[in-house]
Amino acid sequence: MSSAPIVTARRAESIKYAVRDVVLVARRAEAAGLKLLYLNIGDPNIFDFVTPPHIVEAICKALHDNQTSYTASEGLSPALEAIRQDAEERCGIRGVRDAFVGNGASECIEVALSALVDAGQKVLTPSPGYPLYTALLGKLGCPEVPYYLDEAQGWQPDVADIAAKIDADTRAIVLINPNNPTGSMCEPSTMEQILELARKHDLVVFADEIYDRLVLDEAKHISIASLADDVPVLTFNGLSKAFLGPGLRLGWCVTSGPEARLRPYIDAMHKFLRARLCASHPVQHAVVPALQGDQSHIAEACGRLRLRRDITVQMLNAIDGISCVAPQAAFYAFPRLERAPDDEGWVKGLISSRGVVAVHGSGFGQRPGTSHFRVVFLPPEDVLRQAFAHIAEYGAG
Numbered sequence: 001m002s003s004a005p006i007v008t009a010r011r012a013e014s015i016k017y018a019v020r021d022v023v024l025v026a027r028r029a030e031a032a033g034l035k036l037l038y039l040n041i042g043d044p045n046i047f048d049f050v051t052p053p054h055i056v057e058a059i060c061k062a063l064h065d066n067q068t069s070y071t072a073s074e075g076l077s078p079a080l081e082a083i084r085q086d087a088e089e090r091c092g093i094r095g096v097r098d099a100f101v102g103n104g105a106s107e108c109i110e111v112a113l114s115a116l117v118d119a120g121q122k123v124l125t126p127s128p129g130y131p132l133y134t135a136l137l138g139k140l141g142c143p144e145v146p147y148y149l150d151e152a153q154g155w156q157p158d159v160a161d162i163a164a165k166i167d168a169d170t171r172a173i174v175l176i177n178p179n180n181p182t183g184s185m186c187e188p189s190t191m192e193q194i195l196e197l198a199r200k201h202d203l204v205v206f207a208d209e210i211y212d213r214l215v216l217d218e219a220k221h222i223s224i225a226s227l228a229d230d231v232p233v234l235t236f237n238g239l240s241k242a243f244l245g246p247g248l249r250l251g252w253c254v255t256s257g258p259e260a261r262l263r264p265y266i267d268a269m270h271k272f273l274r275a276r277l278c279a280s281h282p283v284q285h286a287v288v289p290a291l292q293g294d295q296s297h298i299a300e301a302c303g304r305l306r307l308r309r310d311i312t313v314q315m316l317n318a319i320d321g322i323s324c325v326a327p328q329a330a331f332y333a334f335p336r337l338e339r340a341p342d343d344e345g346w347v348k349g350l351i352s353s354r355g356v357v358a359v360h361g362s363g364f365g366q367r368p369g370t371s372h373f374r375v376v377f378l379p380p381e382d383v384l385r386q387a388f389a390h391i392a393e394y395g396a397g
């Protein structure tokens, strides 16, 4: 028998996930005796946010009632009805053709991409943006095609850049709205232009709206699918963020648009859904209470996040060499390092010398020649103040 190390698939080489990769640097800093302040992971429940009791009770009841069999692959009917109703009535999405649940929005996104693209085809992804899309596309043998968000315009998608990057191999455009890592919301006029490009080039729109309820200012979130019923749009959401249950692993996808065009795509997605059996059965019982029950935790969470966002923006902008566009939603800020061209080196130095765990901007993509870092403003105010004071001492390069 060979004692040689196992040769791994080449596709593993392209997988990078900076949010967790920085943890390795953090562990070394901790072993060296530093106290760490974690500003790297978008998980409300490791801070002072708690899953609402009605959601917990629904899952506990399902477990006690032996609701642990497999379910239909697309999900339980009452959960799917609640998801459709939420999409139609709260989001204003017209022409809903399908809905399914998965183990997190992540699994839904993987199913949707797997059923759409062949190796070599292209999906335009926002830069900066959540790195799951590029990781999945890498696995599917698709090249990275980032389109840029315009920092000078409050991180609006650069529509001219999207238009320039569409070619005969392009199949879809991903819009993360509100965006991770910038916390920006997409203007309706920008969405109209993206829809126009999708119409012109027969593209599918992936609308990742997992932060849609976590809006911190007066602005109202608008779902891109509510602006058109003639464009195929897949809208993703779930229990992880606004329902304060990231480890519950329950997300969903709502497909809207022209029935005849969508039918083969919906059928293909359902083949993938059947092959993975189903999403967690007891957790599916939390969907109806989450969408139709008490929503007061959302306003409460947004109130706390607003304060934390304001501290973040004010303290970061006070540091010479850092500028931060104020996030309008979610719990991330993506400040710019005006004088430090190597953001990864800067972040690693910050972790190992001050114990502040942020993530380098290159982990999310950014315009060449610019440099950023992402912070999560979920921690309580005193932790944030301490972290930003450490960043001020460390300096911006």
Ligand SMILES: Cc1ncc(COP(=O)(O)O)c(C=O)c1O
Pocket: 042, 103, 104, 105, 106, 107, 130, 176, 179, 180, 208, 210, 237, 238, 239, 240, 246, 249, 250, 251
């Ligand atoms: C934009 C975005 N989409 C999807 C996800 C993953 O969602 P889920 O936990 O439902 O898989 C995240 C998690 O951080 C995210 O930021």
